[in-house]
Amino acid sequence: MHSEPLNDRNVSEHSAYYYVDIEEYPTTGWDKFKQVVKRTFRGELFVGLWVVMREMIKFDIHTVKYPLEKLPIGPRYRAVHKLLRLWESGYERCIGCGLCEKICISDCIRMDTKIDENSRKEVTEYSINLGRCIFCGYCAEVCPELAIVHGQRYENGSEQRAHFVIKDDMLTPLDFLTSGQQAEYPGFGAITPNESVTKTPLAY
Amino acid sequence: MDMAFIIETIVKIVVILLVFSALAGLGTYFERKVLAFMQRRLGPMHVGPFGLLQVAADGIKLFTKEDIIPQNVVKPIFKIAPVITAATAFMAAAAIPFWPQFTVFGYTVHPIVADVNIGILYVLGVMAIGLYGPLLGGMASANKFSLISAARSAAVFISYEVISGLSLLAPLMLVGSLSLIDINNYQAGGIGNWIVWSQPVAFILFWIAAFAETGRTPFHLVANDHEIIDGFGTEYSGMRWGLFFIGEYANMFFISFVIAIIFLGGFGDGSIAGAFQLLLKVAFFFFFFLWTRAAWPDVRPDQLMWLCWKVLMPIAVINVVITGLVMMF
Numbered sequence: 001m002h003s004e005p006l007n008d009r010n011v012s013e014h015s016a017y018y019y020v021d022i023e024e025y026p027t028t029g030w031d032k033f034k035q036v037v038k039r040t041f042r043g044e045l046f047v048g049l050w051v052v053m054r055e056m057i058k059f060d061i062h063t064v065k066y067p068l069e070k071l072p073i074g075p076r077y078r079a080v081h082k083l084l085r086l087w088e089s090g091y092e093r094c095i096g097c098g099l100c101e102k103i104c105i106s107d108c109i110r111m112d113t114k115i116d117e118n119s120r121k122e123v124t125e126y127s128i129n130l131g132r133c134i135f136c137g138y139c140a141e142v143c144p145e146l147a148i149v150h151g152q153r154y155e156n157g158s159e160q161r162a163h164f165v166i167k168d169d170m171l172t173p174l175d176f177l178t179s180g181q182q183a184e185y186p187g188f189g190a191i192t193p194n195e196s197v198t199k200t201p202l203a204y
Numbered sequence: 205m206d207m208a209f210i211i212e213t214i215v216k217i218v219v220i221l222l223v224f225s226a227l228a229g230l231g232t233y234f235e236r237k238v239l240a241f242m243q244r245r246l247g248p249m250h251v252g253p254f255g256l257l258q259v260a261a262d263g264i265k266l267f268t269k270e271d272i273i274p275q276n277v278v279k280p281i282f283k284i285a286p287v288i289t290a291a292t293a294f295m296a297a298a299a300i301p302f303w304p305q306f307t308v309f310g311y312t313v314h315p316i317v318a319d320v321n322i323g324i325l326y327v328l329g330v331m332a333i334g335l336y337g338p339l340l341g342g343m344a345s346a347n348k349f350s351l352i353s354a355a356r357s358a359a360v361f362i363s364y365e366v367i368s369g370l371s372l373l374a375p376l377m378l379v380g381s382l383s384l385i386d387i388n389n390y391q392a393g394g395i396g397n398w399i400v401w402s403q404p405v406a407f408i409l410f411w412i413a414a415f416a417e418t419g420r421t422p423f424h425l426v427a428n429d430h431e432i433i434d435g436f437g438t439e440y441s442g443m444r445w446g447l448f449f450i451g452e453y454a455n456m457f458f459i460s461f462v463i464a465i466i467f468l469g470g471f472g473d474g475s476i477a478g479a480f481q482l483l484l485k486v487a488f489f490f491f492f493f494l495w496t497r498a499a500w501p502d503v504r505p506d507q508l509m510w511l512c513w514k515v516l517m518p519i520a521v522i523n524v525v526i527t528g529l530v531m532m533f
Contacts (some may be wrong), residue, residue, distance in 0.1 A: 048499035052242035063246040 093147035100139035228453035269442035289337025289451035304474035342436035353435030371409035388470035460489035
């Protein structure tokens with residue numbers, strides 16, 4: 001739709017703008033009286049009464065009793081992060097590349113890596129400073145291994161919010177993985193659950 | 205005076221006090237529920253089944269809260285004002301017949317504390333004294349919002365006393381008595397004898413005035429939350445504020461009784477069915493107070509005064525004159 005008639009803000013036949021039709025305000029006493037009588041007997045007060053009574057009879061209550069009932073949240077909701085595991089081996093997906101640490105615009109991801117005895121890179125420490133994290137989702141987007149994702153856990157009441165985002169808490173527990181409860185973050189290039197994401201071969 | 209009479213009267217007073225204090229509490233529960241349902245909410249749900257014990261929780265809260273007397277208030281008047289509101293509300297109940305007379309174990313009970321022959325005059329007069337609660341409380345509070353509320357309450361109550369008095373004049377001319385029991389017996393013949401049919405204008409006017417005198421929503425400007433906080437109740441806390449609340453709700457119940465008795469036949473011929481009909485009528489009028497609160501906006505103070513003096517009072521006077529002419533010829 002082209003917007004030229006809307007760009008011309010002057011009221012004319014060519015533009016989309018027109019004056020709203022408002023009745024003249026009454027000036028004489030008799031006109032004011034007629035307006036009062038008209039408004040009094042138009043019965044609009046009863047329309048109001050009927051509307052609320054109708055809603056009461058329909059009893060279409062919209063309250064969500066929150067701690068007992070929860071609204072579904074969007075599948076790409078960006079709540080507290082999770083670190084996922086490989087479906088087959090249960091090994092951590094994170095390869096310690098450090099891209100998330102680099103891209104994080106509030107500089108809140110911190111990781112330590114070392115080369116383990118199989119000459120694989122192992123992530124020893126991984127933490128997110130929730131005091132700084134703005135939940136932008138860049139870390140999940142940049143991750144080449146779909147290792148760090150955003151979860152659905154938005155109820156973050158705790159004595160220490162750091163408890164949500166040290167590595168052991170973010171990493172999917174092994175029993176969760178074996179019972180198939182690890183949820184994939186359905187972003188671009190996401191895998192379907194149980195599809196094989198294999199360990200990157202050393203010879204690669 | 206007869207000792208049995210004194211004891212009976214005291215028992216009646218205590219029963220009325222207890223029943224209507226409890227009803228005032230339940231009234232808040234019903235108000236919250238009805239408003240919630242009309243706004244597609246649930247209302248109180250968590251304390252007790254369907255939130256019924258919310259009333260008890262609120263009562264405990266009010267009783268145990270600290271009774272704050274602010275620094276610059278006029279202390280004796282500040283302290284006595286809520287008592288005036290609650291006391292006058294309950295005093296007005298003395299002349300209201302809540303129920304037809306009935307016989308228990310061969311003893312005839314008149315469920316009215318004092319069957320004075322000027323019943324309705326007494327009720328309106330004592331309810332008019334209730335003005336001093338908001339007025340004194342607001343003026344003594346050392347708070348500008350309370351002061352505005354006090355000024356408004358004086359203006360509104362005194363103006364609408366005129367309406368309620370003038371509108372009642374016409375039915376009283378028909379009945380020829382001020383006693384509420386006489387007014388009730390005048391309509392004992394059944395639904396066709398109700399005064400509402402012969403005095404529909406007076407009925408509407410008195411109903412409108414009842415909203416102003418109880419300070420309910422279309423005319424809620426005495427304590428309008430969105431412009432003057434809680435009006436005269438702003439500086440009050442704990443049970444003193446609760447007394448204002450009990451007074452308001454008791455007033456709503458009593459004025460509902462008065463409307464039902466004067467215009468809608470009251471308890472009719474005094475049978476059990478008539479008695480329950482009276483309770484149903486009262487319940488409807490009480491519900492209507494809540495209903496309008498959900499549906500209607502508030503009017504401005506100047507509109508309220510305009511409505512009173514330029515519209516309702518002339519109509520009331522014309523109604524009285526026409527009633528007089530019809531009775532003469």
